Amino acid sequence: MTKVQFSRKNFFALAGALLVYFIIASLLSTGMISKFQEINLMMLGINIILAVSLNLIVGFTGQLALGHAGFMAVGAYVAAVLTLKLHQPFLLAIIAGAVAAAIAGLIIGLPTLRLKGDYLAIATLGFGEIIKGLANNINYIGGAAGMIGIPRLTNWTWVYLMMVVTIIVTVNFINSTHGRACIAIRENEIAAETMGINTTYYKVLAFAMGAFFAGIAGALYAHYFYLIQPTTFTFFRSFDILVMVVFGGLGSITGSIIAAAGITITNAALQDLAVLRMVIYALLLIVIMVFRPQGLMGTGEFTLDRWMPKRGEAGGSAGN
Amino acid sequence: MALLETRGLTISFGGLMAVANVDLHLEPGELVGLIGPNGAGKTTIFNLLTGVYHPTRGEIIFNGRSLVGLKPYQITQRGIARTFQNIRLFGELHVLDNIRIAYHWHSRYRVIDAVLRLPSYHRGEAEILSRSKELMRIFKLESYQNEKAKNLPYGEQRRLEIARALAARPRLLLLDEPAAGMNPQETKELMALINWVRQEFDLTILLIEHDMSLVMGICERIYVLDYGQVIAEGPPEAIRNNERVIEAYLGQEVNGVAPQGGKS
Numbered sequence: 001m002t003k004v005q006f007s008r009k010n011f012f013a014l015a016g017a018l019l020v021y022f023i024i025a026s027l028l029s030t031g032m033i034s035k036f037q038e039i040n041l042m043m044l045g046i047n048i049i050l051a052v053s054l055n056l057i058v059g060f061t062g063q064l065a066l067g068h069a070g071f072m073a074v075g076a077y078v079a080a081v082l083t084l085k086l087h088q089p090f091l092l093a094i095i096a097g098a099v100a101a102a103i104a105g106l107i108i109g110l111p112t113l114r115l116k117g118d119y120l121a122i123a124t125l126g127f128g129e130i131i132k133g134l135a136n137n138i139n140y141i142g143g144a145a146g147m148i149g150i151p152r153l154t155n156w157t158w159v160y161l162m163m164v165v166t167i168i169v170t171v172n173f174i175n176s177t178h179g180r181a182c183i184a185i186r187e188n189e190i191a192a193e194t195m196g197i198n199t200t201y202y203k204v205l206a207f208a209m210g211a212f213f214a215g216i217a218g219a220l221y222a223h224y225f226y227l228i229q230p231t232t233f234t235f236f237r238s239f240d241i242l243v244m245v246v247f248g249g250l251g252s253i254t255g256s257i258i259a260a261a262g263i264t265i266t267n268a269a270l271q272d273l274a275v276l277r278m279v280i281y282a283l284l285l286i287v288i289m290v291f292r293p294q295g296l297m298g299t300g301e302f303t304l305d306r307w308m309p310k311r312g313e314a315g316g317s318a319g320n
Numbered sequence: 321m322a323l324l325e326t327r328g329l330t331i332s333f334g335g336l337m338a339v340a341n342v343d344l345h346l347e348p349g350e351l352v353g354l355i356g357p358n359g360a361g362k363t364t365i366f367n368l369l370t371g372v373y374h375p376t377r378g379e380i381i382f383n384g385r386s387l388v389g390l391k392p393y394q395i396t397q398r399g400i401a402r403t404f405q406n407i408r409l410f411g412e413l414h415v416l417d418n419i420r421i422a423y424h425w426h427s428r429y430r431v432i433d434a435v436l437r438l439p440s441y442h443r444g445e446a447e448i449l450s451r452s453k454e455l456m457r458i459f460k461l462e463s464y465q466n467e468k469a470k471n472l473p474y475g476e477q478r479r480l481e482i483a484r485a486l487a488a489r490p491r492l493l494l495l496d497e498p499a500a501g502m503n504p505q506e507t508k509e510l511m512a513l514i515n516w517v518r519q520e521f522d523l524t525i526l527l528i529e530h531d532m533s534l535v536m537g538i539c540e541r542i543y544v545l546d547y548g549q550v551i552a553e554g555p556p557e558a559i560r561n562n563e564r565v566i567e568a569y570l571g572q573e574v575n576g577v578a579p580q581g582g583k584s
Contacts, residue, residue: 176434196396196425
């Protein structure tokens with residue numbers, strides 16, 4: 001019984017995902033979405049990838065990391081070098097960027113994940129600045145001027161595909177014994193370790209996975225905007241992503257998706273208001289944090305189960 | 321052969337010898353009590369046995385192999401599980417998930433199996449679920465399955481913590497003040513539970529407790545600790561009448577029963 005409804009649920013999720021894809025793809029091809037809106041659409045997808053992957057680190061594993069823009073930068077630069085300088089196919093560039101970011105995640109994660117809370121935050125903040133500093137000083141990748149003329153290979157199909165992959169992988173990971181190990185670390189690290197969980201392994205794993213997807217987001221970003229500079233990946237971008245995660249709910253994937261979409265759209269809608277935009281944006285954040293400190297979704301998820309007959313099991317089903 | 325043996329177990333924090341030359345010896349299947357006044361070093365011994373602290377000197381042999389230098393998760397995987405004096409449940413998680421997490425290190429499927437939802441993932445999850453439900457049934461926690469652990473009544477939280485420790489399938493169970501904060505009726509039920517669990521799971525148990533009715537009632541042997549040293553060891557009757565023990569607890573001779581623990 002459970003099995004049948006499981007696949008029915010998956011079927012609806014798949015049908016929904018394809019429907020959204022084709023609707024937006026046809027709107028794009030018929031020109032109903034303006035150039036400006038298209039930019040926002042791409043940023044929306046990229047931001048969802050960034051928010052979901054950061055949520056894995058901050059929301060599920062409970063490690064406050066502020067260097068997500070750094071991983072994004074690694075992915076962006078590595079992928080851009082591959083397409084622009086070495087003339088490799090886009091898919092290979094995306095994968096290489098993601099793997100490079102994951103390796104950076106391992107390198108930074110192994111020593112810093114011994115630190116907790118605010119100390120980890122400062123250490124990862126430093127990492128982001130180091131990446132920026134490196135990019136500034138390596139002439140091969142353009143130094144402070146950045147890389148210009150990156151081919152525009154990113155389109156709606158790529159963004160949507162990568163977004164779906166990120167969400168599926170993260171949801172499947174979280175709903176497994178490995179994901180529960182990460183959540184246990186967030187809840188009580190000492191108890192988790194006493195339950196036989198190798199906490200270092202899972203912290204580093206979550207960190208590397210989060211970095212991997214941030215690398216994908218970076219690669220997509222670089223190949224949409226022609227240009228990347230060290231200043232594209234400042235601390236403020238890391239912070240923006242963190243805001244989305246907190247806003248949506250630490251430990252809620254659907255929360256991250258909704259928040260990333262909401263914030264991107266709000267930002268775009270307020271574009272014309274210039275300086276006032278930041279004021280309204282900040283006020284909005286304050287209001288939401290005051291009235292819903294746990295974020296939009298808390299640790300809960302928005303699932304298809306709500307409209308479906310009850311599945312026998314209610315064992316922490318995240319996402320759709 | 322002893323299941324657990326410590327030889328000259330010592331740890332000092334700065335100039336303070338919290339545990340000094342402690343020799344413990346537990347045979348398989350024994351139920352042993354560890355008592356002593358507040359600050360005697362009881363929980364510190366638990367922390368040494370489970371790898372939270374590393375001994376300054378001395379040896380810990382479990383099942384014929386040394387535990388010194390191992391990390392807590394490795395020690396759990398060798399077969400020692402524990403509960404905590406101040407309950408450490410995963411408070412925001414459901415009761416079911418608390419137990420499922422403890423089965424984690426027995427699960428065989430890999431991260432890639434989970435991400436791709438391969439058959440081994442479904443098999444592994446089904447097994448974890450059925451084992452967890454079985455354990456919840458045994459501990460009469462089924463009705464709380466989808467309740468957050470922090471919302472359980474106090475006594476149930478203690479029971480859940482023991483159930484969770486057993487989910488790790490240990491050979492030796494360390495209970496740190498399991499009766500703390502319980503009323504006499506709950507303590508009585510707990511005693512029955514501990515006895516039953518020991519039979520059912522074929523366990524060796526070492527427990528710290530201030531509630532003397534519990535310690536004297538179920539322990540076969542008792543170690544008494546004071547200022548980090550073992551001052552007495554033996555069956556409950558012998559401990560009850562031991563001069564040094566009475567002195568350590570009260571400073572003078574009273575009717576042989578130490579005061580009930582007030583720590584929570």
